[in-house]
Amino acid sequence: MEWIYLVVAGFFEVAWAIELKYSLGFTKTLPSLLTIIGMITSFYFLSLSLKSLPLGTAYAVWTGIGTVGTVVLGVILxxxxIDIMRVICVVLIVIGIIGLKLITIK
Structure with a gap:
């Protein structure tokens, strides 16, 4: 269950980062509110995952999901x-996330 919490936390990290961009420096009310809600929700689910996952693993996976998600959505939205070096860097992050998952006991 802790890995599900961590993935949910990562998705909310992507959501608040995208909303932060739309908030235009917290000058737009709805995107600013959604940013704050996303941050709180992301931290909440991260905290649930930390009850049983190692801190270093959970934090790296959480930020990795956020990084990959925001890069992909940044290109789309x-x-x-996007160029080959950027793709290679994102692939390396994904490999790191998978590696951390594979070496974590839980």
Missing amino acids: FKEP
Whole structure:
């Protein structure tokens, strides 16, 4: 169950990061509110996962999900540039996330 909590936390991290972009420096009310709600929800689920997962593993996976998700959505939603080096870096992050999952006992 702790891994499910961690994945949910990662998805909410992506959500609040995207909303943060839409908030335009907290000048737009709804995206700003959604950013704060997403942050709280993400931290809540991260805290649940930390009850049984090692801190280093959970934090790395959480930020990794957030990084990969925001890069992908940045390309899709905001037309951010994508090139082979960026793809390779994202793949390396995914490999690191999978590696941490595989070496964690829980």
